[in-house]
Amino acid sequence: MNIFAKFDPLRxxxxxxxxxSKRNPFDVxxxxxxxxxxxxxxxxxxxxxxxxxxxxxxxxxxxxxxxAHTAQQLGVxxxxxxxxxxxxxxxxxxxxxxxxxxxxxxxxVFSTGYQATLGMVSTLAGKDDILFLxxxxxxxxxxxxxMSPAQVIRFRHNDAEDLRKRxxxxxxxxxxxxxxxxxxxxxxxxxxxxxxxxxxxxxENAYLMxxxxxxxxxxxxHGRGIxxxxxxxxxxxxxxxxxxxxxxxxxxxxxxxxxEMDLLRLCTRPYMFTASLPPEVIAATIANxxxxxxHPELRQNLMNNAKRLYTSLQKAGFRTGPHISSVVSVILDxxxxxAALWNRVLELGAYVxxxxxxxxxxxxxxxxxxxxxxxxxxxxxxxxxxxxxAVKDTGLxxxx
Amino acid sequence: xxxxxxxxxxxxxxxxxANPKVPRDISGESKIIEDLAFDSLAVMNFVMEIxxxxxxxxxxxxxxxxxxxxxxxxxxxxxxxxx
Ligand SMILES: Cc1ncc(COP(=O)(O)O)c(C=O)c1O
Numbered sequence: 059m060n061i062f063a064k065f066d067p068l069r070x071x072x073x074x075x076x077x078x079s080k081r082n083p084f085d086v087x088x089x090x091x092x093x094x095x096x097x098x099x100x101x102x103x104x105x106x107x108x109x110x111x112x113x114x115x116x117x118x119x120x121x122x123x124x125x126a127h128t129a130q131q132l133g134v135x136x137x138x139x140x141x142x143x144x145x146x147x148x149x150x151x152x153x154x155x156x157x158x159x160x161x162x163x164x165x166x167v168f169s170t171g172y173q174a175t176l177g178m179v180s181t182l183a184g185k186d187d188i189l190f191l192x193x194x195x196x197x198x199x200x201x202x203x204x205m206s207p208a209q210v211i212r213f214r215h216n217d218a219e220d221l222r223k224r225x226x227x228x229x230x231x232x233x234x235x236x237x238x239x240x241x242x243x244x245x246x247x248x249x250x251x252x253x254x255x256x257x258x259x260x261x262e263n264a265y266l267m268x269x270x271x272x273x274x275x276x277x278x279x280h281g282r283g284i285x286x287x288x289x290x291x292x293x294x295x296x297x298x299x300x301x302x303x304x305x306x307x308x309x310x311x312x313x314x315x316x317x318e319m320d321l322l323r324l325c326t327r328p329y330m331f332t333a334s335l336p337p338e339v340i341a342a343t344i345a346n347x348x349x350x351x352x353h354p355e356l357r358q359n360l361m362n363n364a365k366r367l368y369t370s371l372q373k374a375g376f377r378t379g380p381h382i383s384s385v386v387s388v389i390l391d392x393x394x395x396x397a398a399l400w401n402r403v404l405e406l407g408a409y410v411x412x413x414x415x416x417x418x419x420x421x422x423x424x425x426x427x428x429x430x431x432x433x434x435x436x437x438x439x440x441x442x443x444x445x446x447x448a449v450k451d452t453g454l455x456x457x458x
Numbered sequence: 459x460x461x462x463x464x465x466x467x468x469x470x471x472x473x474x475x476a477n478p479k480v481p482r483d484i485s486g487e488s489k490i491i492e493d494l495a496f497d498s499l500a501v502m503n504f505v506m507e508i509x510x511x512x513x514x515x516x517x518x519x520x521x522x523x524x525x526x527x528x529x530x531x532x533x534x535x536x537x538x539x540x541x
Contacts, residue, residue, distance in 0.1 A: 188517075193506070209517035212502060227515050227541075416499035 075414075079397035081404070083412040093117060094432040097409075105408040105437055105444075107427040112276055112384045113349075113356045114432025115306030120349055121342035128341035136334045140167075141323060144334035152340050153311075155347055160282055160297060162313040166323060167340075169332050171300025172198040174310030175269055177328035178298055179238060180205035182267070186233030190221060192250075194243050194419050196269065205327075208233070215243075215419065218254035225262040235264035241273030241284035245418050245426065247385030249273075252284050256293035267296040275304025275350050276384050281357055304350065307343045309335050360384055360431040363438050367429060370442040375456040387413070388425040388445070395454050396423035402448035408441050461538060466512065466531035473507055474527075486528040505530070514538055 076082060088106070091097040094114030097106050115121060128148070138144030149167055157165040168174040179202025183189045187208040191199055194215040203210045211228070214220040225235060237259055239250050252268070259266045270283035278286030283299070285291045295316065301309035312319075323329060335343075350356070361382070368382045377389045390396040393414060400412040403425070411426040418424050427441065449456060467486045474480045480494055490496055496504065505516055508530070514537050516530075524530050 193502070203518070210519055211515045211517055212506065214506070224515055227513065229541075416497050421500075 075393070075397065078394045079412075080401045083397070083400060083414075086404070086409065088409075091117070094430055095437060099404070099409055102407065104404070105441060107429070107433075107441055108409045108411040109430070110272075110303040110428045111306060111430050111432075112272075112304040112360055112428065113306065113346075114430045115304065115346040115349060117432075118306065118346055118349055120345040121306060124341040124345040125338040129338040132337040134338060135336045138333060139330055140334045141330050146334075146337055146340070148337050148340040148344070149334060152344050152347075155344055156311055157313055159280075159347060159351065160313040161291070162297075163315045163317065164319040165311055165313045166319065166326075166329060167335065168310040168312070168329055169335050170308060171271055171298070171302055171310035172201075173328035173332065174298045174300070174312055175199050176202040176205065177326040178267065178296060178312050178322075179203055179236075180328070181322060181326040182206075182265075182296070183208035183236050184233065186231065188228055188231060188233065188235050190224060190235060190237045190264070192216065192239045192243075194245070195238060195240060196244060196271070197417075199238050199240075199269065203238075208236075216248065216250055218251060218258045221255065222258045222262060225258065225264060235262070236267060237264050238267045238269070241268055241270040241277065242383045242385065243419075244272050244385060245413055245424060246379030246387050246389070247272070247381060247383040248379050249277075249381045249383060250284060252288040252290055252294075256288075256290040260293060265295045266293065267298065268294050270297055270299045271303060272383065272385060274299045276357060276360060279354075281350050281354070301339075301343050305343055305346045307339050307346065309339060309343060356431040360429060363431070363433045363435070364429045366435060366438050367427065367441065370439070371445065374442060374446055376445065377456075384429050386427045386429060388427075390423050390425065393423045395452075396425060398452040399445075399448050399454065400425055402451050403444055406444045406447055406451075408444045410441075461512075461535060463528065463531045463535050466534050467528055469511060470508055470527050470531060473511065474504070477504075484527070486531070487526050489525050490527060490530065491525075508534070512538070514541065 089098040094111055094117040095106055096103055136144035153165040153167050175198040179199055183206040185207040189203050189208050189210045191203060191212050192215055193212050211224050213224050239255060242249050268285060273283040275281045277284050285294045296312055296314045298312045301307045364382050364384055364386060367386050368378055371378055379387050396412060403410060413424040413426045415421040490501055509515055512534060514534055520533055524533055
């Protein structure tokens with residue numbers, strides 16, 4: 059038996075996609091970033107609207123300097139795991155900074171955001187426990203649930219009443235109930251009605267974990283995400299997130315007030331059995347966290363840009379997600395149309411993401427743009443013009 | 459009065475046939491992924507609909523052992539008895 063036979067359906071899907079899309083959307087290469095908002099793609103200077111670089115900090119001078127200096131001083135790798143041989147003072151400094159930023163008792167830093175959610179979900183939920191996951195949660199959360207021995211129940215997206223119904227349906231169980239949600243959902247940029255969820259969580263005696271991957275640094279007076287914006291931080295047991303978006307580097311974290319957090323360092327496998335982040339990445343992350351703390355205007359610029367893009371696209375007749383956030387997606391009906399539009403947008407000078415089912419909600423393909431504080435209004439307006447031109451050039455209609 | 463596997467199977471078939479994309483010739487023995495051409499997300503979405511019709515939660519970890527519509531019906535009957 060050919061071990062690759064099981065991938066035949068995948069091969070077919072890829073071939074179908076290649077037949078309708080001039081370029082393979084999974085193969086776009088930024089030959090060289092020029093700034094936080096422009097780069098060279100296919101030899102052309104291109105507007106970058108598909109990078110998740112929400113605050114533009116991947117290119118901050120402070121982080122570059124810190125990384126370069128630290129690499130010179132400490133080298134470029136830890137060559138070990140946090141618990142065995144890979145914790146530097148820098149890792150602990152970053153954990154202290156993040157705990158302080160969130161006003162939390164403790165913080166665990168992971169090597170990626172994927173591992174942070176994978177690790178926390180799979181370790182916290184034990185055999186007698188039940189996990190309740192939002193239907194649209196990220197793959198890392200679903201993968202964590204598969205690693206966990208707990209039962210897994212999925213509830214309707216952003217629907218706190220549906221969660222309540224499902225929590226009640228299971229009734230009294232010997233173990234704990236852990237609800238996992240996100241602050242901003244990555245495909246449509248839609249925002250959780252978090253107050254409704256914290257009410258349900260309290261009434262039904264469950265624990266609550268929120269992944270603020272797309273909301274950290276973006277929402278809340280201090281950038282602590284939707285939990286801060288909705289003023290419910292005290293009712294959120296665990297906040298997880300990533301360094302790979304607003305913080306501009308790579309890595310992940312979990313912050314919490316639960317005193318048992320230090321025990322988790324000794325049983326969370328995606329924390330224990332992998333090398334820790336290299337010192338230059340930690341130093342760059344510390345520098346960018348400081349920038350987020352000291353420059354609230356970054357968030358204001360970002361939201362001004364996002365509002366401008368969102369309202370201009372709606373005015374032009376595009377169907378968008380329900381909320382304004384740093385992700386602004388145009389919802390389309392057919393993969394062929396979406397692919398044609400995405401290719402034309404790239405040819406006209408803007409890079410956005412082509413997001414395809416089954417990774418998207420309700421089987422709709424999306425043109426997904428991520429907005430940065432570093433974009434200016436001219437670039438935002440240019441993107442809108444490019445979308446409108448691409449619709450004309452591809453002969454599509456925007457009839458809703 | 460408890461619900462039988464046959465009852466549940468019929469409810470599942472009815473729900474599936476309400477979706478015009480589903481082949482018309484399905485039966486209790488139809489395989490959910492292969493015969494219905496459902497991907498993993500479509501399976502989870504369709505199970506959610508059945509859960510609401512029958513007021514039962516089918517944990518995702520149980521779906522791993524389920525291949526046919528009758529398998530799903532049997533699992534739901536067991537879950538309803540446990541409740
Ligand atoms: C909601 C969510 N959680 C976790 C991750 C993983 O983060 P990282 O890129 O740091 O692995 C992502 C990013 O893709 C995400 O969107």
